[in-house]
Amino acid sequence: MSKDRTFTIQLDEDLCKGSDCYICVNACPKGVFAEGERITPKGLRPSQVKDPDECIGCEICEFLCPDLGITVEEVGGTERVITSTPKGGATAPASGGWTTVQSSLDPGTHYMIGDEACAEGAIAAGCRFYAGYPITPASEIMVHMAKRLVQTDGVFIQMEDEIGSMAAVIGASWAGIKSMTATAGPGFSLMTENVGYACMTETPCVVVDVQRAGPSTGQASRPASGDVMQAKWGTHGGVEIIALAPWSVQEMYDLTIKAFNLAERFRVPVILLADAVTGHLRESFQVEETMELFDRIKVPGAPPFGSDDESGVPSMPSFGEGEELLITGSTHDRYGVRKTADPVVHERLVKRISKKIIAHMEEITDYELYFEDGAQRVVVAYGSTARSALWAVKAARERGERVGMLRLKSLWPFPGELIRDWGRRCEEFIVPETNLGQISQVVQQHTANPVSLVSQTNGEIMDPRRVRDFLMGRKSH
Amino acid sequence: MGEMLREKYVRQPTPFCAGCGHGIFMNAFLHAADEMGLDFRGTVFVSGIGCGAWVPSPHFRADTLHVTHGRAIAFATGVKLARPELNVVVISGDGDIATIGGNHLIHAARRNVPIKVFCLNNLVYGMTGGQVSATTPQGDITSTTPQGNPERAFDLVALARGAGAPYVARFPVVRARKLTKGIINALRFDQFAFMDVLSLCPTQYGRANRAKLGFEGPSLIWGMLEWQKEVCVNREKAGPEEMNGKILIGEWYAES
Structure with a gap:
């Protein structure tokens, strides 16, 4: 820092925020800077370099400038070369899409509880990251994943809460790994903010909600289906979501695989709405030799948050590929640049992340029909309640009732067209639910026919006799 | 070097207030x-909500993940x-990381996840209008403590150390060279590293406490930077009397 060396000082007036700062003016021990005289079009008065010859090269001005607006260089000193790493990845081939793979479980018959079958479905689907928090009746999924992820070189972590679990799952997904968590009502409530973050950032992941009797702590080990509307509307802002409802151990396995495929296909969080019955029930299920898996589409250099198609699913890069990703839950353009006051960008984004689901309704919707021939009345059921309902429908059929049943395996997006179609063929709908009436209301929105709710909220599996008596009682009147 | 750093690492000028410590x-x-x-x-920057998260x-030409409030870790x-x-x-603020x-902070420290956490501690919620945070000193004025903060503040160094963080540091922005060296040490450290970066918010904290703290x-902002110099002492160089009532700065490595 001796005075036989000379320095040049560059001050970028466009960056300088002027008189409310003037850190450089005050910090310089030699009075090199002075308060500005010129007022810029922005109304700022940037500082000025008054006495560059006085500079001793201490660089305190450069270090303390909050706007990186000052460059001090020694005359005749080493020239600094900018060696910015170029954006990379453009040469890598595109990847993703459907593949047929060998099942990780041995083909044939297996016998386990639904929670374990769910974990096996996740492993089979290629899930290699699990973050969760203990909660009844979902803990067995976590315990089984803790064991299976060790065997498959995956990552397991028990987080400090469900908020952190959902956060870690999203982080892992952007790191390029299929990821999931599982919980029940109280934990699902804690996760919902980050479920919304996953919707907004288009992050594929799977959230299993093994529903129990609520509200609040309720009855921890007892079944219910009280979280159906929460899955749809729980996160603020209001956006379409995909939710599936298994009714058996077989479907705890199959629909978990489907959940991962849908998550990867549409870049969304997919909710698996199980319940304490399907989670804890032990029964046999079949595993096929091969299975179809979808991996997220990756086109290097493509915009990660936009599509020319208004219902399009963008390419999804991962961290570490040189894409300089800008991922944010704030409103963003197709490259992730925040646009927090642009009405056009906001509406386009919110509509596309909903339309990409609605426009692919047929691909997502999954259901089964029973006794549909000549059915004048149609029972609409889902989850473990559908097991009781099917028994009741069979019993009523045996007594000559013209009753059929529609079992919804996918609840969201709601297959309204299916209800409209059946509404033209039948006279009424009956919806048994272990809540105060959630899907029954949605069914009513799609038909002019009468819709009856058979509600049971006692923490027990839906009593099949209750449904049967309802079906028979209607006849006798 | 400012120009070179901008061209190499920064996408766009910041929207921060004039003189922002961040x-x-x-x-x-x-x-x-x-x-x-x-x-x-090969670096992913994760930040939450608030000025520090920005x-x-x-700004950085790297993979960035800007997440929900408080959940960056x-x-x-x-x-x-x-x-x-x-x-x-x-990289996020005191409201986000410590409040x-x-x-998540204490559990990441306990687990010793090898991430680096820089808490830009400006003692206040800046973006939302100067509300009290868990690091606002007792007695200080904020928009939600108009009569002075009745609560005690977290000592983030003690908190992180108590939670088991093997590298903890605290540096004020006014000591920019020390801060720079500390950042290098934290980034090179192969385990969990936490830094309490004493930042400054002239807009929200400075205006509200100018009279009380005598930012002259x-x-x-210059008054605040001078105040930082006054209240901070190097933990290794200061004697017990010099430490009295001061904010200790420096690095704390866990004894292994």
């Missing part, structure tokens, strides 16, 4: 990153465990 941290961080040759391509996102934990070869760096997100000088 800008000084950003400057020090980029000096540090350049000096140590931090591979931006330092990396959308939990997101970062997922990224790091899934891809251990990536450098995962959390709403305090639980030709400008408010």
Whole structure:
């Protein structure tokens, strides 16, 4: 820092925020800077370099400038070369899409509880990251994943809460790994903010909600289906979501695989709405030799948050590929640049992340029909309640009732067209639910026919006799 | 070097207020990153909500993950465990990391997840209008404590150390060179590292406490920077009497 060396000082007036700062003016021990005289079009008065010859090269001005607006260089000193790493990845081939793979479980018959079958479905689907928090009746999924992820070189972590679990799952997904968590009502409530973050950032992941009797702590080990509307509307802002409802151990396995495929296909969080019955029930299920898996589409250099198609699913890069990703839950353009006051960008984004689901309704919707021939009345059921309902429908059929049943395996997006179609063929709908009436209301929105709710909220599996008596009682009147 | 750092690492000018301490941290961080040759391509910056979170996102030319309020460390934990070869760096404010997100901080320290956490501690909620935070000193004025903060503040160094963090540091932005060296040490450290960066908010904290704390000088921010110099003492050089009533700065490595 001796005075036989000379320095040049560059001050970028466009960056300088002027008189409310003037850190450089005050910090310089030699009075090199002075308060500005010129007022810029922005109304700022940037500082000025008054006495560059006085500079001793201490660089305190450069270090303390909050706007990186000052460059001090020694005359005749080493020239600094900018060696910015170029954006990379453009040469890598595109990847993703459907593949047929060998099942990780041995083909044939297996016998386990639904929670374990769910974990096996996740492993089979290629899930290699699990973050969760203990909660009844979902803990067995976590315990089984803790064991299976060790065997498959995956990552397991028990987080400090469900908020952190959902956060870690999203982080892992952007790191390029299929990821999931599982919980029940109280934990699902804690996760919902980050479920919304996953919707907004288009992050594929799977959230299993093994529903129990609520509200609040309720009855921890007892079944219910009280979280159906929460899955749809729980996160603020209001956006379409995909939710599936298994009714058996077989479907705890199959629909978990489907959940991962849908998550990867549409870049969304997919909710698996199980319940304490399907989670804890032990029964046999079949595993096929091969299975179809979808991996997220990756086109290097493509915009990660936009599509020319208004219902399009963008390419999804991962961290570490040189894409300089800008991922944010704030409103963003197709490259992730925040646009927090642009009405056009906001509406386009919110509509596309909903339309990409609605426009692919047929691909997502999954259901089964029973006794549909000549059915004048149609029972609409889902989850473990559908097991009781099917028994009741069979019993009523045996007594000559013209009753059929529609079992919804996918609840969201709601297959309204299916209800409209059946509404033209039948006279009424009956919806048994272990809540105060959630899907029954949605069914009513799609038909002019009468819709009856058979509600049971006692923490027990839906009593099949209750449904049967309802079906028979209607006849006798 | 400012121009070179901008061209190499920064996408766009910051929207921070004039004299923002976060800008000084950003400057020090980029000096540090350049000096140590931090591979931006192999680094993921995670931040939450608030002014501090805006330092990396959308400014740094690297992968950035701008997440929900308070959860940056939990997101970062997922990224790091899934891809251990990536450098995962959390940069966010005291409201985000130490107040709403305090639980994630102590658990990440306990787990010793090898991420780096820089808490830009300006003692206040800046973006939302100067409300009290868990690091606002007792008695200080904020928009939600107009008669002075009745609560005690977290000592983030003690908190992180108590939770088991093997590297903890605290530097004020006014000591930009020390801060830069500390950032290099934290980034090179192979385990969990936490830094309490004493930043400054002239707009919200400075105006509200100017009279009380006597931020004097030709400008408010300069008065605050001078105050930082006064209240901070180096933990290694200061004697017991010099430490009295002061804020200790420096580095604390866990004895292994």
